Amino acid sequence: MKLREIAHARTGDKGDVSNISVIAYRAEDYRLLHAVLTAERVRAYFGDTVRGGVRRHALPALCALNFVMDGALGGGVTRSLALDPHGKSLSSSLLDMELDDGGTAPQAAAPELRPPASGC
Amino acid sequence: MRTVRIGAGAGYSGDRIEPARELAEKGGLDYLVFECLAERTIALAQAARRADPGAGFDPLLADRMRAVLRPCAERRVRIVTNMGAANPSAAARETARIAAELGLSGLKVAAVTGDDVTAAIRGADLPLIERAGRTADVAATMVSANAYLGAAPIVAALAGGADVVVTGRVGDPAMFLAPLIHAFGWAMDDWVRLGRGTLVGHLLECAGQVTGGYFADPGCKDVPDLARLGFPLAEVDEAGDAVITKVEGSGGRVSRATCTEQLLYEVHDPARYLQPDVVADFSGVALREVGPDRVAVSGATGHARTETLKASIGYHDGFIGEGQISYAGAGALARARLARAIVEERFRLTGLEASELRFDLIGLDxxxxxxxxxxxxxxxxxxxxxxxxxxTLRDARRIGNEVETLYTNGPAGGGGAWSSAREVLAVASTLVPRDWVTPAVAYEVAP
Known part of the structure; x- marks a missing residue:
């Protein structure tokens, strides 16, 4: 199962620091996210792209995790050589992540891309 | 209960203009705020002001003011904007001139100044934030340094009867917080309310990003009518609780999901969102959908402000040269990789001096x-x-040139070559003592 099937995300930038919010569509999936989507895992996923550390802030009331990644924007938005200096596309890149859910994922998660109206 | 209605008329300097007019005419607003000053914009504006003392404010100021001054004046909607950039005084004069041209005699425009800390930074050596290094590393090529002012001078301008308040560098949420402080008489040490007002400002400051912009993902997150995206407004009560919504019938969507994404946009620790007036705490925020395109926001709080202000330093940082070329059809990837190898070897053969190089295959990586x-x-x-x-600019141009020469010297079928070379105006940030800034308010009245 891909992260994109249970969560949406947005990237922000400040200097050379990128933050990605990952927000579960449904409360039950937030528990899964909180368990498996660790700062270490996000750091490993992005590899050389992130030269500094990754910190994670949890917001259970919003079913959201916020990842703060130091040294992730090629020296900073205003001087980066990257085509996407803001790292806007990092959120979509992260949503490609395959989640090993350990059999705890809700059965209906995969086909239900669209969040229910009363979702998280 | 009395509420104050605040709209966001722009989320960046080049933003669409019609949504602001729609808000001014149909939003039932008390205040309309335009956030138009990205980190680097003020450095560019400072360079413009040096070339012409009457310049250095937002190039779209006249267009935006012409679009909204009359509907705002007719409905008593007051405007707050950072379109003053590096020259709020000149921006206020220009706004008053446009008001006079529109027959809005007597319109009062305030200029907020005092954010320039260039001289003080030059004599200091402070650590940079959000990246490695110190201010001394960038001082030699510094173009501008501006501290983020808080809400106080904007509140003073509103109390002074300003219909329009034009600032330079201020904390973006402060432009929304100030009208709330003014309207409700919040104390400047009421950290809870200042924290709540800051959240309202933070949710609104990027305009369309909370009403469905930067959000749509067909099949997962659909948003109707993005070409007519409505910009947001907040209905805020005396306690600082708010409903985020938009003009009925406009494009876009306001939902828990759009608000949650924007709540965390450019936020690091949500329990410590540092602003000039307060350390806002978003960690306990609750969002509730209370109607179509209506989301109730509650639960923010705040803590005492810090002893320092963030300042942005604009400085010259060498040059960037760039070149691109396309390949199509069978074998396109192999030809693009060959092209890359050729360019790399050409840089070696010709002794290009570049401190950093980057090669991308657009469509792949x-x-x-x-x-x-x-x-x-x-x-x-x-x-x-x-x-x-x-x-040097000369070396920057050589990068694009080496790509362009692939037309006649490179792999088969290279097309659409493009190149650019530009001077880099970079921005670094630091924290400065509060007493380095001297906020001041001056008025222009449309004759």
Whole structure:
């Protein structure tokens, strides 16, 4: 199962620091996210792209995790050589992540891309 | 209960203009705020002011003011904006002149100044934030340094009867917080309310980003009518609780999901969102959908402000040269890779001096990060991009030129070559003592 099937995300930038919010569509999936989507895992996923550390802030009331990644924007938005200096596309890149859910994922998660109206 | 209605008329300097007019005419607003000053914009504006003392404010100021001054004046909607950039005084004069031209005699425009800390930074050596280094590393080529002012001078301008308040660098949420402080008489040490007002400002400051912009993902997150995206407004009560919504019938969507994404946009620790007036705490925020395109926001709080202000330093940082060329059809990827190898060797052969080089294959690996999803299939087309950092404009131009010469010296079928070379105006940030700034308010009245 891909992260994109249970969560949406947005990237922000400040200097050379990128933050990605990952927000579960449904409360039950937030528990899964909180368990498996660790700062270490996000750091490993992005590899050389992130030269500094990754910190994670949890917001259970919003079913959201916020990842703060130091040294992730090629020296900073205003001087980066990257085509996407803001790292806007990092959120979509992260949503490609395959989640090993350990059999705890809700059965209906995969086909239900669209969040229910009363979702998280 | 009395509420104050605040709209966001722009989320960045080049933003669409009609949504602001729609808000001014149909939003039932008390205040309309335009956030138009990105980190680098003020450095560019400072350079413009040096060339012409009457310049240095937002180039779209006249267009935006012409679009909204009359509907705002007719409905007593007061405007707050940072379109003053590096020259709020000149921006206020220009606004008053446009008001007079529109027959809005007597319109009072305030200029907020005092954010320039260039001289003080020059004599200091402070650590940079959000990246490594110190201010002394960038002082030699510094163009501008501006501290983020808080809400106080804007509140003073509103109390002074300003219909329009034009600032330079201020904390973006402060432009929304100030009208709330003014309207409700909040104390400047009421950290809870200042924290709540800051959240309202933070949710609104990027305009369309909370009403469905930067959000749509067909099949997962659909948003109607993005070409007519409505910009947001907040209905805020005396306690600082708010409903985020937009003009009925406009495009876009306001939902828990759009608000949650924007709540965390450019936020690091949500329990410590540092602003000039307060350390806002978003960690306990609750969002509730209370109607179509209506989201109730509650639960923010705040803590005492810090002893320092953030300041942005604009400085010259060498040059960037860039070149691109496309390949299509069978073998496109192999030809693009050959092109890359040729350019790399040419840089070596010709002794190009670049402190950093970057090669991207657009369509394959230019913006996506992380491990590949699956083995990439042969793309129908691919575009090589080469970028490099140089000390001189001449070397920057050579980068694009080497890509362009692939037309006649490179792989088969290279097309659409493009190149650019530019001076880099970079921005670094630091924290400065509060007493380095001297906020002041002056008025212009439309004759």
């Amino acid at each position: 230019a913006v996506r990060r992380g491990p590949p999803v699956s083995a990439p299939s042969e793309p129908a087309e691919i575009r090589l991009r080469v970028a490099g950092r140089t000390a």
